[in-house]
Amino acid sequence: MSTDYKNFVPVKAIPFVQFLIDEHSFDLIIVNQRQTKHGDFRKLPDGRFQITVNNNLNKYQFLLTLVHEIAHHVTHQKFGRAQPHGKEWKMVFQHLMLPFLRPEIYPTKILPFLATYLKNPKASTDSDVNLSLVLKGNEAEKGKNFIFEINPGSLFEFKNIIYRRGNKRRTRFECLNMNNQKVYLFNQNVEVKQYNF
CATH class of the missing domain: 2.30.30 (SH3 type barrels.)
Structure with a gap:
């Protein structure tokens, strides 16, 4: 039961995203903006896995957040209980992001900042100020x-x-x-x- 994500990611990313969705069974739900997080991953009481991503993110933020959360899922599958943003998750996240690091998916002005961030990814992309600004196109939300x-x-x-x-x-x-x-x-x-x- 995946909410249709195709309008939320760059067109050229769709085959890679679809592969990840098919390969790792989870429900993707696109939700209204939350102040404290862009997305999350959880195991539901019935044993299924669910990933949520905020609907207010632009395509580049959405894709990065989605892969970030899929990395939590894959880390859980491979390693069981691991540190939420520990070395196992970082390794999986870096590996999953590789196919997306191309100019037909992320604009060339974003790629260097994304590559730097992925050398040692943090819990939130917002903690990398330069990446956060370039992902937002250096434009604040309307009225801010x-x-x-x-x-x-x-x-x-x-x-x-x-x-x-x-x-x-x-x-x-x-x-x-x-x-x-x-x-x-x-x-x-x-x-x-x-x-x-």
Whole structure:
């Protein structure tokens, strides 16, 4: 029972994705956006496996998230209980991504960032700021800005809390929470709403 994913991935990726779906039995469900994750993998009580991927991702993000979750499934099949994003998963994920690392699937401007990320993939692609930005086409969601686009000293809203943008530390921005007066560090690719009085 796979929800039709074909409109969610690059056309040239479809044969490879279909092979993975046929090879590794699981239900694919495309779901509404979740704030905390792009996708997930789980074993259901009846023994079946389910992968969910958010419907708001662009084709390149969707494909990467789908393969990330399939890698969890394959890791579970091959190794049983392994660290969620440990060395077994990294090895499987790298192996599964190889057929997709081509310019007819991922644009050439994305490929170098994707290749760098895959050398040591993390739990979330968002933790790789450069890859995250290039996957989004360097454009924030409608009505939002990336934190680096907010002027220092300006107020912005993030998860219903108002912050004041401070200085950049190496790779992240110091931001003052106006409620509790504590400073929090924000990655450059965080999307926020400019606060207007």
